[in-house]
Amino acid sequence: MPDAPESGDTTPVDRPGLRRAESARRSPTTGEGVTAIEHQLRAMRSDAEQHIAHARAEFDQANERLKQRTGRDLIVATVIGVGIGAVLIASLIFVKWLFVFFAGAAMVLGVLEFSRALQVAGRRVDVVPQLVMGSTLILSGFFLGAWVHWIATLVAVVVVVVWRLVAQMFAADGRAPIDVIGDVLVATFVQLYVPFLTSAAVILLAQPRGEWWVLAFIILAVAADTGAYVSGLTFGRGGRHPMAPRISPKKTWEGFAGACVAALLSGALLAVFMLQVPWWAGLIFGAVILATATVGDLGESMVKRDLGIKDMSSWLPGHGGVLDRLDSILPSATAALVMFYLLAPLGVS
Numbered sequence: 648m649p650d651a652p653e654s655g656d657t658t659p660v661d662r663p664g665l666r667r668a669e670s671a672r673r674s675p676t677t678g679e680g681v682t683a684i685e686h687q688l689r690a691m692r693s694d695a696e697q698h699i700a701h702a703r704a705e706f707d708q709a710n711e712r713l714k715q716r717t718g719r720d721l722i723v724a725t726v727i728g729v730g731i732g733a734v735l736i737a738s739l740i741f742v743k744w745l746f747v748f749f750a751g752a753a754m755v756l757g758v759l760e761f762s763r764a765l766q767v768a769g770r771r772v773d774v775v776p777q778l779v780m781g782s783t784l785i786l787s788g789f790f791l792g793a794w795v796h797w798i799a800t801l802v803a804v805v806v807v808v809v810w811r812l813v814a815q816m817f818a819a820d821g822r823a824p825i826d827v828i829g830d831v832l833v834a835t836f837v838q839l840y841v842p843f844l845t846s847a848a849v850i851l852l853a854q855p856r857g858e859w860w861v862l863a864f865i866i867l868a869v870a871a872d873t874g875a876y877v878s879g880l881t882f883g884r885g886g887r888h889p890m891a892p893r894i895s896p897k898k899t900w901e902g903f904a905g906a907c908v909a910a911l912l913s914g915a916l917l918a919v920f921m922l923q924v925p926w927w928a929g930l931i932f933g934a935v936i937l938a939t940a941t942v943g944d945l946g947e948s949m950v951k952r953d954l955g956i957k958d959m960s961s962w963l964p965g966h967g968g969v970l971d972r973l974d975s976i977l978p979s980a981t982a983a984l985v986m987f988y989l990l991a992p993l994g995v996s
Contacts, residue, residue, distance in 0.1 A: 731972075732869075734749065735749060735862075735865070736862065739852075739858045739859075739861060739862045740858070740862075743852060743857075743858040744789070746849075746852055746858070746861065747785065747786075747789050747849055747852070750785060750845050750846075750848055750849050750852075751782060751785050753845060753969060753973060754781050754782075754785060754841055754842050754845045754846075755778060755781070755782075756969040757841040757845070757969045757970050757973060758774070758777050758778055758781055758837060758841050758842065759774065759778075760968045760969060760970060761837055761840070761841060761970055762774045762777065762837065764951075764954055764956060765833055765837070765954070767954075768954045768955070770829065770830055770833050771811065771814070771815070771822075771830040772830070772833060772834065772837065773807065773810050773811055773814060773834065776806055776807050776810045777807055777834070777837055777838060777842075780802075780803035780806050780807060780838060780842065781803070781838065781841065781842030781845075782842075783799055783802075783803060784796070784799055784800060784803055784842045784843060784845075784846040785842065785845065785846050785849055787799040787846070788846035788847070788849040788850040788853070789849045789850070789852065789853050790853075792850075792853070793850050796846065796850060800839075800843055800846075803838050803842070803843075804835055804838055804839070807834040807835065807837075807838050808831050808834055808835060810834075811827075811830055811831055811834045812827075812831065815827050815830070840977070841970070841977070844977040844978060844980055844981060845977065845980065847980040847981040847983075847984050848861055848864075848976075848980035848983070848984075850984055851864075851980065851983055851984045851987055854987060854991075856922075856991075857987070859921050859922060860922065860983060860986075860987050860991070861983070862921070863917045863921055863922055863932070863983075864932075864936055864976075864979050864980065864982075864983035864986075865976060865979075866913060866917060867910055867913055867914060867917070867932070867933055867936040867937070867940075867979070868936055868940045868975045868976050868979050870909040870910055870913040871906040871907075871909055871910040871913075871936065871937050871940050871941070871975070872906070872940065872944075872975055873909060874902075874905040874906045874907075874908060874909025874910065875898070875902035875903060875905050875906035875909075876902065876905075877905055878901055878902050878904055878905020878906070878908075879897070879898070879899050879901050879902025879905065880902075881901075881905075888900040888901060890902075890903060890945075894945055894948050894949045894952060895944075895945060895948040898944070898945070898948075903941065906937060906940075906941070907937060910933040910934070910936060910937035910940075911930055911933045911934065911937075912933075913933060914929040914930055914931075914932045914933020914934070914936070915927075915929040915930055915933070916929070917929055917932075917933075918930075918932065922990075922991075922994075923994050924990050924991070924993045924994055925993060928990045928993050931986070931990070932983075932986050932990060935982050935985075935986055936979050936982060936983065936986075938982075939975075939978045939979045939981075939982040940975035940976070940978070940979050941975070942978060943974050943975045943976070943977060943978035943979065944974050944975045946974070946978070947970060947971070947974035948974075
């Protein structure tokens with residue numbers, strides 16, 4: 648028989664039944680309470696959905712206005728550009744020889760889309776020898792040095808030209824001699840424009856601290872392009888003062904002014920904090936890359952206008968093709984290599 652509590656003892660008796668009853672009295676759950684909570688949750692959900700729909704509509708409208716003004720999906724282009732930039736920077740900073748694969752992949756895609764565009768325009772382009780010799784140039788530039796690379800370049804041009812002539816002999820389709828000559832010139836141009844200029848960046852990469860010079864000239868080209876874009880969009884609406892209206896009507900002198908400011912400022916900062924050369928050497932470096940990037944951009948626009956296309960391809964949403972992103976970088980690679988030989992000896996110890 649359980650002991651009874653002594654007189655004056657206030658310790659509560661542990662009775663499960665009493666605890667359940669007390670809990671029931673403290674937190675009643677009625678049908679009306681559940682219904683009110685459900686209504687409140689539905690109202691909150693409906694309000695959140697309306698806010699999200701409103702924000703999405705405003706975002707779509709803003710993005711559409713940007714697309715009308717720039718001709719590009721800026722959001723998609725930014726995401727893809729940041730992703731590619733992250734891979735490129737990681738390859739250069741952590742394991743620089745990985746950039747050889749990055750450059751090789753860019754070369755292959757560039758040759759493929761350029762060859763396809765030329766074939767659509769009626770030119771005969773032999774893709775296989777272009778890719779094989781282009782890969783040879785990339786590898787020779789990194790492993791064999793600049794002087795051997797010049798011999799490899801001469802061999803590459805000879806191979807693609809002879810291949811085209813032999814292929815035309817076996818075709819026997821009555822192609823006019825002037826068209827055959829045009830095909831030979833196109834074969835040479837493809838090899839020099841994409842693989843050779845890409846290999847210049849690989850030669851620069853192989854130099855002492857070359858990875859920083861590669862990263863610097865790419866940053867300068869991107870900075871010039873971004874500065875031109877922002878300045879042209881802000882001050883050159885409607886193409887107030889076009890640079891070359893017959894080649895690229897959207898490129899304005901207002902945009903070029905922004906590119907100048909961005910390239911020179913970036914060059915000075917990169918010289919001091921990355922390349923370890925005097926700041927004035929950075930101004931020279933920035934000015935040279937600005938010039939080659941601008942010429943490369945206008946040159947590719949002229950090629951596309953001659954081919955009657957807007958973009959080389961649609962492989963990069965928001966950007967167009969690979970060559971549409973490399974148009975300013977490819978010619979800048981050779982200029983950056985020359986600047987390395989001239990400015991690197993000025994390095995600050």
